[in-house]
Amino acid sequence: MPTITLALSKGRIFDETLPLLAAAGIEVLEDPEKSRKLILPTNQPNVRVVLVRATDVPTYVEHGGADLGVTGKDTLIEHGGQGLYQPLDLQIAKCRMSVAVPADFDYASAVRQGSRLKVATKYTTIARDFFASKSVHVDLIKLYGSMELAPLTGLADAIVDLVSTGKTLKANNLVEVEQIMDISSRLVVNQAALKLKQAAIRPILDAFTQAIQKGPSPS
Numbered sequence: 001m002p003t004i005t006l007a008l009s010k011g012r013i014f015d016e017t018l019p020l021l022a023a024a025g026i027e028v029l030e031d032p033e034k035s036r037k038l039i040l041p042t043n044q045p046n047v048r049v050v051l052v053r054a055t056d057v058p059t060y061v062e063h064g065g066a067d068l069g070v071t072g073k074d075t076l077i078e079h080g081g082q083g084l085y086q087p088l089d090l091q092i093a094k095c096r097m098s099v100a101v102p103a104d105f106d107y108a109s110a111v112r113q114g115s116r117l118k119v120a121t122k123y124t125t126i127a128r129d130f131f132a133s134k135s136v137h138v139d140l141i142k143l144y145g146s147m148e149l150a151p152l153t154g155l156a157d158a159i160v161d162l163v164s165t166g167k168t169l170k171a172n173n174l175v176e177v178e179q180i181m182d183i184s185s186r187l188v189v190n191q192a193a194l195k196l197k198q199a200a201i202r203p204i205l206d207a208f209t210q211a212i213q214k215g216p217s218p219s
């Protein structure tokens, strides 16, 4: 059997992928929160997990550093998805991509008046496409985290960021004014690996598919 390498990011993607791996009979043998190791063995001698930054998952899979990976739709769109086969929506790490502004900013009238908006985001492709589709002029400011801070400091009028419970926005006195798209995580597969390692990859895809159809197991 060839070795199968799966790229995951620590945190919610790792945690929410574990039940799917279990459905495929794969158990990760070390806890990434306790170990400093970046390559984790599993109970299957030919399957290993590599831990990478969430934004690096598509790159690892595209270039064959990993055969498979789990990545958010947001990250996948920003990466471009080239060289990646995307067979499954895993229905995990669900949230939405939204536009948010300070509670006292009149977004609707700014849009109506055709004002140029300063928008801070990590997701410049998604933001550019969204505002272009609405014919809203924007100056995008690329950030790598803590987008919520940008309107509070005068860096931007609005942000484009992920929202789940809405608690982060609320805590920072921001309100959601547009929902751009629903987000969940996808399985991505290196196209060459899919052909060359089909016998090892196919059973994992099948088990994931069945587990998704059954829905999340009660915790």
Ligand SMILES: Nc1ncnc2c1ncn2[C@@H]1O[C@H](COP(=O)(O)OP(=O)(O)OP(=O)(O)O)[C@@H](O)[C@H]1O
Binding pocket: 009, 010, 011, 012, 013, 053, 054, 055, 056, 071, 072, 073, 074, 075, 093, 094, 095, 144, 162, 163, 164, 165, 183, 184, 185
């Ligand atoms: N609050 C949330 N609720 C549910 N899913 C989320 C939430 N925030 C992010 N996600 C999803 O989980 C993915 C991974 O998020 P995570 O916070 O682990 O990485 P990150 O900090 O965004 O990435 P990086 O470390 O590369 O900057 C995101 O790409 C998104 O699809």
Ligand SMILES: O=P(O)(O)OC[C@H]1O[C@H](OP(=O)(O)OP(=O)(O)O)[C@H](O)[C@@H]1O
Binding pocket: 145, 146, 161, 162, 163, 164, 165, 166, 167, 168, 169
């Ligand atoms: O609507 P909520 O439930 O509050 O979730 C939204 C927050 O979740 C994400 O951040 P995350 O918790 O992943 O932190 P990080 O990406 O900044 O590490 C996102 O960037 C928002 O800040």
